[in-house]
Amino acid sequence: MALLTPEDLENINKQLQEADSTVRRVTGLDIKGICKDFYGTTPCCEKVGIVPVTSGNGIIGSFSESLNAIAGYFGFDSFITDMPDVSGYYEAVKNGARIILMADDNTFLAHNLKNGKIANNQPCTGIIYAEIASRYLKADSKEVLAVGLGKVGFPGAAHLVQKGFKVYGYDADRTLLEKSVSSLGIIPFNPVSPEGDRQRKFSIIFEATPCADTIPESVISENCVISTPGIPCAISKELQKKCGVELVMEPLGIGTASMLYSVL
Numbered sequence: 001m002a003l004l005t006p007e008d009l010e011n012i013n014k015q016l017q018e019a020d021s022t023v024r025r026v027t028g029l030d031i032k033g034i035c036k037d038f039y040g041t042t043p044c045c046e047k048v049g050i051v052p053v054t055s056g057n058g059i060i061g062s063f064s065e066s067l068n069a070i071a072g073y074f075g076f077d078s079f080i081t082d083m084p085d086v087s088g089y090y091e092a093v094k095n096g097a098r099i100i101l102m103a104d105d106n107t108f109l110a111h112n113l114k115n116g117k118i119a120n121n122q123p124c125t126g127i128i129y130a131e132i133a134s135r136y137l138k139a140d141s142k143e144v145l146a147v148g149l150g151k152v153g154f155p156g157a158a159h160l161v162q163k164g165f166k167v168y169g170y171d172a173d174r175t176l177l178e179k180s181v182s183s184l185g186i187i188p189f190n191p192v193s194p195e196g197d198r199q200r201k202f203s204i205i206f207e208a209t210p211c212a213d214t215i216p217e218s219v220i221s222e223n224c225v226i227s228t229p230g231i232p233c234a235i236s237k238e239l240q241k242k243c244g245v246e247l248v249m250e251p252l253g254i255g256t257a258s259m260l261y262s263v264l
């Protein structure tokens, strides 16, 4: 899995505020409103314990601090434990944490100790970015392009299928593309070299790849939202400006909010 860097998390509050205003423009609701409406839950001063984890590549600079800022932004009472790992987990519980947030190199979880609910960042991220895209107020059709069908993208594409959208999809990994076609019924469509479908454009695009510039101008409709957790960004700033694309993209907060609301 591509790991976050401290650079990705710089000015996390500013990134979150900017993403929130884009989400509000795109859907009419802010991120809180989307999570509340989608999960049917509202925070009620649950205490969130954030536990740094030293395994694998170790602690990522400002990752825990970013989670603390994000939890506060969404109205949770949160703290970072002094100790990492098992000692940190013990410290969190002893200090009254109701929800534990912790991540190693492979899994980023939220666990509600009271109701037993547990969430994984990858599906929670894919689903919430897909949900935001699905609520685009200026969408000109129910057709969606989903690029990147991995641990984040597949759950997001599945969510769009379940919501009744006609999902065109692509993944550079042929096996994953074939699995998505057979299990979700998505229509294979390579945005970079579409066979036959040269003029197909989309006003709703969901992207979840670790590659830059995966969305070419040829598939961007006049009114278009690109909802993408993918890092680096799926579209250049120049192309975004040229096409007037609404870009919903943020490195950690939207996915974390989805996790927290899903375990309430």
Ligand SMILES: NC(=O)C1=CN([C@@H]2O[C@H](COP(=O)(O)OP(=O)(O)OC[C@H]3O[C@@H](n4cnc5c(N)ncnc54)[C@H](O)[C@@H]3O)[C@@H](O)[C@H]2O)C=CC1
Binding pocket: 001, 002, 003, 121, 122, 125, 147, 148, 149, 150, 151, 152, 153, 170, 171, 172, 173, 176, 208, 209, 210, 211, 214, 228, 229, 230, 231, 232, 250, 251, 252, 253, 254, 255, 256
């Ligand atoms: N913003 C956020 O909150 C979060 C962001 N991420 C980011 O989302 C991205 C995806 O993460 P995962 O799904 O866990 O990774 P993954 O490796 O499971 O899936 C990525 C998929 O993209 C495909 N891919 C790569 N280049 C492609 C291209 N040019 N065109 C089409 N498909 C291409 C790969 O074949 C793979 O199936 C990563 O950049 C990750 O850092 C992940 C979790 C949260």
Ligand SMILES: NCCC[C@@H](N)C(=O)NCCCC[C@H](N)C(=O)O
Binding pocket: 001, 002, 003, 004, 051, 052, 053, 054, 055, 058, 059, 060, 061, 063, 064, 103, 104, 105, 106, 108, 121, 251, 252, 255
């Ligand atoms: N964008 C949300 C998904 C993050 C994920 N791509 C990642 O970097 N995971 C590694 C987190 C490692 C955290 C570290 N163990 C710490 O506790 O600081």
